[in-house]
Amino acid sequence: MKFYSTNNKTLRVPFEDAVFNSMPVDKGLYLPEHIPQLDPDFIANIENYSLQDIAFRVASALLEDEIPAEALRQLSDAAINFDAPVVPLDAETAVLELFHGPSLAFKDFGARFMSRIMGYYLRNGQQQLDVLVATSGDTGGAVALGFLGVPGTRVTILFPKGKVSPIQELQLVTNGQNIRAIEIDGTFDDCQVLVKQAFADQELNARLRLTSANSINIARLIPQTFYYFHAYAQVKRAGGKDIAFSVPSGNFGNIGAGLLAWKMGLPVKAFIAATNENDTVPRFLETGVYETRPSVQTYANAMDVGAPSNWVRIMDLFEGDLKSLREMVYARRFTDSETLEGMNELADRYNYVACPHTAIAWLAARQYRSENPGNYQTVFLSTAHPCKFPDVFPEALAAKIGTPDQVAGLAAREGRATKMAADFGAFKSFLLA
Numbered sequence: 001m002k003f004y005s006t007n008n009k010t011l012r013v014p015f016e017d018a019v020f021n022s023m024p025v026d027k028g029l030y031l032p033e034h035i036p037q038l039d040p041d042f043i044a045n046i047e048n049y050s051l052q053d054i055a056f057r058v059a060s061a062l063l064e065d066e067i068p069a070e071a072l073r074q075l076s077d078a079a080i081n082f083d084a085p086v087v088p089l090d091a092e093t094a095v096l097e098l099f100h101g102p103s104l105a106f107k108d109f110g111a112r113f114m115s116r117i118m119g120y121y122l123r124n125g126q127q128q129l130d131v132l133v134a135t136s137g138d139t140g141g142a143v144a145l146g147f148l149g150v151p152g153t154r155v156t157i158l159f160p161k162g163k164v165s166p167i168q169e170l171q172l173v174t175n176g177q178n179i180r181a182i183e184i185d186g187t188f189d190d191c192q193v194l195v196k197q198a199f200a201d202q203e204l205n206a207r208l209r210l211t212s213a214n215s216i217n218i219a220r221l222i223p224q225t226f227y228y229f230h231a232y233a234q235v236k237r238a239g240g241k242d243i244a245f246s247v248p249s250g251n252f253g254n255i256g257a258g259l260l261a262w263k264m265g266l267p268v269k270a271f272i273a274a275t276n277e278n279d280t281v282p283r284f285l286e287t288g289v290y291e292t293r294p295s296v297q298t299y300a301n302a303m304d305v306g307a308p309s310n311w312v313r314i315m316d317l318f319e320g321d322l323k324s325l326r327e328m329v330y331a332r333r334f335t336d337s338e339t340l341e342g343m344n345e346l347a348d349r350y351n352y353v354a355c356p357h358t359a360i361a362w363l364a365a366r367q368y369r370s371e372n373p374g375n376y377q378t379v380f381l382s383t384a385h386p387c388k389f390p391d392v393f394p395e396a397l398a399a400k401i402g403t404p405d406q407v408a409g410l411a412a413r414e415g416r417a418t419k420m421a422a423d424f425g426a427f428k429s430f431l432l433a
């Protein structure tokens, strides 16, 4: 399987190049040159397979001529070593919990799979890979924990001082080994500028093998298809119904992976794109005009994206056809006060405490059902554990949030971050030291 650029269909590269370069030089995004169809027998019997089996089958369909089966099975088992349960709330509504990995967010799927793919290609003593990440919260933790202990890699994470939640900060600074954290006296944008400068710096590129762990990397997209199949398997096991998936969306990688799964043969009734007030996509589906805007800050801050980077992939999956896109994708936006109401209502009605991103997905699912009555299951995706966003919750809800094992021990561990001004000279010296 080769991968093409959304900006130039004649450009085809092997998977290894697509993984290490993240973005083609023409600034498009990589997609598989054809969409493989999963064996209908496999789909018909999918309830007999575990998440790990499903991950391997789906990854094989995309990568079998790129990575030998045995190696792919090993790395996929090592990456996807936690569950993604579908938890029923009532007869027609269930939540797909994607936060049982080490960083307590769905980004673990992408980061863990990508790190092990990179580790696989580095196994023959290639030059050490330096992964640079700027983070405003969830990405850094997933990447740090995803690459922790992966041979041949070294990760440097830049985060803005005082601007990530306490648990997020612990996930960044307590790792040691091949993970280094830098606390920048500045904003997330300052962190991002430093990383971009590093990628553009000739001397750094001559001395180090730099890569980004960017969310647009195709190796992060592929593993996000796994849990859509796994959710379908669980719903089927429980009696089976058509599924409408509701996905809390920012850069639209998660829902893009769902659409790829559907194109590979997964039966899906509809996809519901749920956003906060950063509503570029809901506006586009309403008006037919794609107009990006600067992002605005909301409670669901991992979705504060005004120009969703994965949208071009979705347009390509639909060959630019707005009509067929509208038939499959329904989109709604919600304000912060609606999000808060949604969190309260989920707790009152189902005794379920959800993070703000998850609450938005539930609100959109409910809206969809009110407009599309019928006998089907809505499955909304829970993208993070609520303990990662402590500031958002009213006290009564905060009191109900437990501390998962993944973070219970972190506070006792010694944290280490290098403190640095937002100064490229200092950052460059650090990297070269």
Ligand SMILES: *Cc1c(COP(=O)(O)O)cnc(C)c1O
Pocket: 105, 106, 107, 138, 139, 248, 249, 250, 251, 252, 253, 254, 255, 302, 303, 357, 383, 384
């Ligand atoms: C990253 C993130 C999202 C947005 O996912 P996209 O793939 O960018 O659409 C939603 N919720 C949480 C908790 C996240 O960390």
